[in-house]
Amino acid sequence: MIKKILNNKIIKIISLLLLVAILPLIFKSSMNLRILIEIGIFSIIVLGLNLLMGLAGQISLGHAGFFGLSAYITALLSAGRLPINLPIYISIPIAIILTTFTAYLIAFPILKLKGHYLAMGTLSIGIILYTLFVNFPHGGGFDGFSGVPRLWLFGEYFTNKILGINKYINGYIIVYGILLILFWFSKNIVNSKTGRAFKAIHTSEIAASSLGIDVTKYKVIVFTISGFYAAIAGVLFSHFYCGVTPNDFGILKSITIVTMVVIGGSSSISGAVLGTSFLILITYILEYFQDFLHRVGISISLMDFNIFVYGFIFLIVLLFLPQGLIGLKNRFFKWSKRDDKI
Amino acid sequence: MSDFLQYCLTGISVGMIYALIASGFSLIYRVTNVINFAQGEFIMLGGMLMILFNHFLKWNIFLSVILVLIIVVLVAFLLEELTLKPFKNDDVLIKIIFTIGASILIRGISMVVFWKEPGLRYESFFTDQNFKILGASITLQDIFIISVSIIIFVLLFIFMEKTITGKAMRATAINLKASKIIGINVNLTLKLSFILSGLLGAIAGIIITPKLGMSYDSGIFWGIKGFTAAILGGLDSGVSVIFGGLLLGLLEAFITGYGANISFGLFKSEYRDVVICAILIIFLILKPNGILSKRSDRV
Amino acid sequence: MIKFNGVNKSFGGLKAIKNLSFEAKPNQITAIIGPNGAGKTTVFNLLTGVLKTDTGSINFYNKEISKQKTFNIAKLGITRTFQNLQIFSNMTVLENIMVGMHLECRSNIFQSLFLIDSYEEKRVRKKSSELLEILNLEKYAHTNCSDLPFGIQRQIEIIRGIASKPKLILLDEPAAGLNPTETEELGDKIKKILSLGISIILIEHDMNLVMRISDNIIVLNFGEKIAEGTPEQIQKNPEVIKAYLGE
DSSP states (O other): OHHHHHHOHHHHHHHHHHHHHHHHHHSOSHHHHHHHHHHHHHHHHHHHHHIIIIITOOOOSOTHHHHHHHHHHHHHHHTTOSSOOOOHHHHHHHHHHHHHHHHHHHHHHHTTOOHHHHHHHHHHHHHHHHHHHHHOTTSOGGGOEEOOOOOOTTOHIIIIIISOOOHHHHHHHHHHHHHHHHHHHHHHHHTSHHHHHHHHHHHOHHHHHHTTOOHHHHHHHHHHHHHHHHHHHHHHHHHHHSEEOGGGGSHHHHHHHHHHHHHHOOSSTHHHHHHHHHHHHHHHHHHHHHHHHHHTTOOOOOTTHHHHHHHHHHHHHHHHOTTOHHHHHHHHGGGSOOOOOO | OHHHHHHHHHHHHHHHHHHHHHHHHHHHHHHHSOOOTTHHHHHHHHHHHHIIIIIISOOOHHHHHHHHHHHHHHHHHHHIIIIIGGGTTSOHHHHHHHHHHHHHHHHHHHHHHSOOOSSBOOOOTTTTOEEEETTEEEEHHHHHHHHHHHHHHHHHHHHHHHSHHHHHHHHHHHOHHHHHHTTOOHHHHHHHHHHHHHHHHHHHHHHHHHHHOBOTTHHHHHHHHHHHHHHHHOTTOTTHHHHHHHHHHHHHHHHHHHHTTOOSGGGSGGGHHHHHHHHHHHHHHHOTTOTTOSOOSOO | OEEEEEEEEEETTEEEEEEEEEEEOTTSEEEEEOSTTSSHHHHHHHHTTSSOOSEEEEEETTEEOTTSOHHHHHHHTEEEOOSSOOOOTTSBHHHHHHHHTTTTOOOOHHHHHTTTTHHHHHHHHHHHHHHHHHTTOGGGTTSBGGGSOHHHHHHHHHHHHHTTOOSEEEEESTTTTOOHHHHHHHHHHHHHHHHTTOEEEEEOSOHHHHHHHOSEEEEEETTEEEEEEOHHHHHHOHHHHHHHHOO
16 A cells, blocks of 8 residues: 555655755755755766666767766856857857767767777767867866856846845756756656667667667667767856866766766666765765864875775675675666677 | 887887787687776786885885786786676676776775876886987887887797697687587686786886886776777787787877977877877777778677 | 569678579468578578678569668568567567557657657557457566566567568567477467468478468578478478488
């Protein structure tokens, strides 16, 4: 009886909305809100990548590149560093459209590759884009730049002065509002003709095409969509942190994002957010722990353990999850095939 | 003219390193069909451990080399044992993700265990001595790198072609099931492929560090270069990857060298990485079996 | 309906199909038989565009299809099953059938994003359920394919292939791994498919099944056609006997 209530779609939707609404009230401090916003932004990228990897079975090790491309485009166009200076409600759509289009163009050649080759190919794309960020004229080189205008819900004056919403609440509302919408989109895609086509391609491209599915077209579509998600995350990043640096969008970031997909990536889209939160929180927990140790007189730098912990958890999760190694693995690879060649 | 020769020599020297790394990729790929994303970390470990033993702890150089090789071989062994063996029958995607995870882990451990300053080196026998050939200068270290690489390749060739174990590995590479049936210890060959790859990587790391230094995060950098070389030469042949390595080394040397004089567009040396990556992508799509192969389908 | 004309296909040095010409008539069950390695699955792969012919033509209702892509050939009304089951193990039975109706489903991705396609979704879902009911498999509708017994999975693959009401379905060794009872049922189900107006080309090793249900049989050996005819004719054909039993 209770189970039936819990499974009810409407209840789920309402609880989700409640959760999103309550979180900022619980975690009021600006530090906590920053963490939540970071989780939100990366969840958006991970949602997109989840469609590409979990649903359609492709891989992209360069997705931070699209994230960064969109961030850089809107930042450059609106920060007054180029001869052109555009208001953000113009620079944002331009950035998103250009980045999505770039993903679309790249999709055609790169998705001819499969497996390892696709991984390497997308890795190379990530490197190319990263080099672009570093060498962009007026882009500030390795240090990037700041001075990018903030995105306010109803414009700065109205939101901040009249409604009294500070920049963190503002960021939270925007990011999570968009996250919820994209979450809804993702759920809709999964249970649609297109979603089924993606899943079919994941398992057997030959069977899929024998049923009339244009495999190339659908691969391009899913790649473009995931690029679109990354592009949205990119503009949110730029206009919340009000600056960009190349290292936010490098290879390490791409690999971290893939890690988030895998760790949380399960057959339910919510898994994507879980994995993201998990990994991002680790960094902050380490920082917190480090401060604690400092106060007790032990001063070691725990931040260096960051990557190590990532890798460690990554492998542990893959190998030994409590639900059984079959458990999470199967839940992620519920969308995947067992190796079966013709 | 002396410029040209200079670039050639530089290119060949670093090209040999790429060839060593590429051989590591090729070896594991041919036997297991997996591309070991952690390959670059073997090079990094080789270099960093050498610096640790020889430069910081001031141990004897020969002792250090032996220790480094043992440690890296152990890491390679563990890599196969813990990550690839349990998932032997699974999706290629899982295996890729595993080697990625392993490389993250190795890099993470290195960051903690080693130091963060980039580009440190250790003193090799040969560091400063210079030779001039027809106007181009070449260091003794370069000559050392080239000679050691050649010796390694010859040894590898003899091992793969002439010894029973080597032939067993090649058989496993060609047909795993059949090899099992005729009694080849397939598990051993799988482990061996990793161990040899680890050795190749470690040696590459050891001989290149006095010249170019090593950092805890150099792994990916070397891995990508080695992989590109492997693709250029052809992943499925142990011999052509060597050509791939040399080709890549020469390409890079020429682009950096001549590019420095061109101050615009694609040939700026910062864009060298872009050009190399673009070449990699083009090859992956059009000629995944290498520049020498006539086929354009995937193996 | 299907005409192979002088088709040749080689893989490197190996000639897999040698100058193959045959015809499969509509509303019939045509069987392709032959020893292992005779090239039977290659014929299917050539027919569906998975492989390209070296020379020769393949016509479907007088339309040349040998240069077409696989999904386009599906659009023309040819579907297939696979020798090594290619069921979508990551989806439920019902979803597999719904993929089978991909070409019939009229929603596009933008409609899906905003849930405007819900009417179409319901329609396709209903039709797929009905299809399952016709063949008494509706109880498996929401089970994951990977959890089902092999025999059932094979049936699902076939149902998936006919979901879009194709003109022709190619069945590649549908009886492999089935016991005699199941094979008997399979024969009846195949005849039922024929009665739905769908022509069938069948690759099979089970001679009982082939002789029982086929209207026309084509025998291949080493990539060449060595005989063609009705079951009675084939059973008496000395070439065929030689090919199967050796000499």
